[in-house]
Amino acid sequence: MQLDAFQALADPTRRRIIETLRQGEQQVGDVVEKAGVHQSGVSRHLRLLHESGFVSVRPDGQRRLYSLKPEPFRELEAWLASYRHLWEARLDRFGAALEKNQRARRAQLRKKRT
Amino acid sequence: MNNQNQARSTSQIVIERTYKAQLAEIWALWTTKDGFESWWGPQGFRVEVQALDARVGGALQYDMIADSPEMIAAMKQMGQPTSHPTRSSFTELKLHERLVLSNVIDFLPGVEPYESKIAVDFSPAGDTVRMVVTLDAMHSEQFTNMQKEGFTSQLTKLDQRFA
Numbered sequence: 001m002q003l004d005a006f007q008a009l010a011d012p013t014r015r016r017i018i019e020t021l022r023q024g025e026q027q028v029g030d031v032v033e034k035a036g037v038h039q040s041g042v043s044r045h046l047r048l049l050h051e052s053g054f055v056s057v058r059p060d061g062q063r064r065l066y067s068l069k070p071e072p073f074r075e076l077e078a079w080l081a082s083y084r085h086l087w088e089a090r091l092d093r094f095g096a097a098l099e100k101n102q103r104a105r106r107a108q109l110r111k112k113r114t
Numbered sequence: 115m116n117n118q119n120q121a122r123s124t125s126q127i128v129i130e131r132t133y134k135a136q137l138a139e140i141w142a143l144w145t146t147k148d149g150f151e152s153w154w155g156p157q158g159f160r161v162e163v164q165a166l167d168a169r170v171g172g173a174l175q176y177d178m179i180a181d182s183p184e185m186i187a188a189m190k191q192m193g194q195p196t197s198h199p200t201r202s203s204f205t206e207l208k209l210h211e212r213l214v215l216s217n218v219i220d221f222l223p224g225v226e227p228y229e230s231k232i233a234v235d236f237s238p239a240g241d242t243v244r245m246v247v248t249l250d251a252m253h254s255e256q257f258t259n260m261q262k263e264g265f266t267s268q269l270t271k272l273d274q275r276f277a
Contacts, residue, residue: 084127087249090155091131097143097153098135 005072008052013037014045018054018068025067127249134242137210144168144213144234150176158185167204174202174215211236 009015013035020026020035032042046066049055056069133140143149145168154161158180165175180186180196189196206214215232233248 080127083249084129086156087127087129087247089157090153091129091245091247093153093155094143095131095133097149098133098139100152101139102135 005052005054005076008049008054008072009076011045013041014049017042017045017049021055021066021068025065027063027065031066129247129249130244131247132239132242132244137236137238137243140236140243140245141210150174158182158188164199168207168213170204170207172204172207174204176200176202205231206233 009018016035016037017031020031023034026034028039028042028046031037031046032039035042037045046055046057050057050066053072054069055066057064057066059065143153145166147163147166150166151161151163154176159178160181161176161178163174163176165173167173176199178198178200180189186196200217202215202217204213205216206212212233212235214234217230217232231250235246235248237244237246
């Protein structure tokens with residue numbers, strides 16, 4: 001199963017593993033210890049994170065070393081920024097619509113007074 | 115780059131605005147046909163509300179219609195229809211306090227239908243009202259890509275407009 005970026009990060013255990021890997025390249029045993037997650041869980045999540053492009057793995061003798069890849073984070077950041085931008089623009093229009101209504105109401109009030 | 119923040123910020127986006135206005139006026143922009151049509155974009159689109167029933171479980175149905183020549187051309191170029199019906203409903207509603215709009219995303223080929231939620235909280239303070247909009251980050255790759263393309267073209271238009 002390949003997860004997209006949002007699904008990959010939806011899981012709190014995977015987020016903990018990612019936080020642990022921010023300290024640098026590590027082997028499974030270190031991640032197990034620092035993230036406080038059971039070995040079998042860590043292996044499964046690391047595999048999913050690897051498949052979804054968050055984590056790279058390289059062999060070092062008998063060990064396998066895991067580290068974070070920057071690409072998916074950049075993609076997420078860019079997408080979230082554009083999504084936020086869209087909503088900022090939408091709420092600018094919300095504010096403009098509100099002001100327009102207020103101006104119309106004030107004009108009507110003035111009319112009533114005269 | 116801060117990966118930790120990235121991981122945390124992916125599930126939700128929160129945007130706050132404060133308006134000098136009465137709560138009822140602000141509420142009406144979300145809960146009446148005229149109000150909703152007056153601002154719900156996005157840029158280059160107008161909205162035609164078919165049904166708006168501001169009650170818990172009430173429907174909000176509208177067509178998003180490309181209405182600028184550039185947007186119509188852009189949608190045609192992307193192979194997208196220039197009008198798109200949207201089905202939402204008010205899944206939470208507490209008068210002048212909070213509303214949640216749930217949007218059914220069921221138009222993506224190969225993607226199981228899912229709900230995307232927009233929660234809005236209103237709190238008055240003196241003669242201003244604070245409005246907090248909380249958005250689900252969309253969670254399918256296809257949708258993400260489509261949004262990305264759509265938004266990029268939209269943002270380019272925005273930039274041109276305000277340049």
